[in-house]
Amino acid sequence: MSRIHKLAVITIIVLFCLLLPVSIARPAQDVGFRVSPTSINTTIAVGDDTNETITLQNSSTDEVVVKAHMDAKGNPAEPSISLEPDQLSLKPGESAQVIVKLKVPDETQPGPRLTSVLFDAAASSERDVSIVGQVGVVFSIEVIRPVADVRWSFPRLIDSSDQVFFGMEGRNTGNFTTKLQGDARIAGIVWGDVDLQAASGPLEVGETASLQAVWDETPLFAIKRVTLDLSSGIGAPVEQKAFLVIFPWKLTLMLVLMAAIAASGAGFQPKLAKVFSENGRREG
16 A cells, blocks of 8 residues: 555544544434524513414434423513423424413513523433433514503592592503503592593504593592503503592681681770770760
8 A cells, every 4th residue: 555545544534533523412403303483583562471382393213302491590570481391202203382481570671682492402211311402592572661651640639529630641652553541440448449541542653642531529538549550452551559638628728717717806806995984974
């Protein structure tokens, strides 16, 4: 064998040794474990939830066990993701679906988020616990607050003889034309509960509406708790809570003033000129 031939053989052996570990440690998609889709884009309102479906497929010749998990721990004030099921077995050629449940708390701040769900595939044999591969699905989440720039106007001290006007103003910050719904729920121990509602016409994105709910029949005396909601029908409403004190303060104020005037009049004794002497004769 010539020197050139020996060099060629040695080169082939070296290349084979270098490529052998690569062929053994193939990524998941090379051994037939796939997910679909590999990325999900979703827009969701605060206080809302949605479900997404991911399909897993085992196109290899081996049975695998797949475990799903998040790439990081969640924050209670951030969108949460749960998986059903979070573990399953796939026989050769078998497919299955995983439901990804996305929930956004009421206190979540609007804005974009980027996270991912990871799927670890391992051989199902008890003697073979090696990881076959890991595949991730990227989640791009846009959190929106459909109603913003909300303003409330209402009296805290109410006269029993007056109507009560609850003013609500808000802007459509969603991504489509909608109507704003305003609710004033008045609750107390006595006199029963009252539910007042007002609605706007269709609002374009970015448009502002002012609503007014009127309470006509107020009780004579009461301390009420009012809960005001303004929403677009999607996600959590913008909420305001307050206490209302109701009594006839105008009449009470008038009676107090009259009593004060009467009291001051009773204590007033005018001084008259002494025109008669003690014996009753007129003094010159």
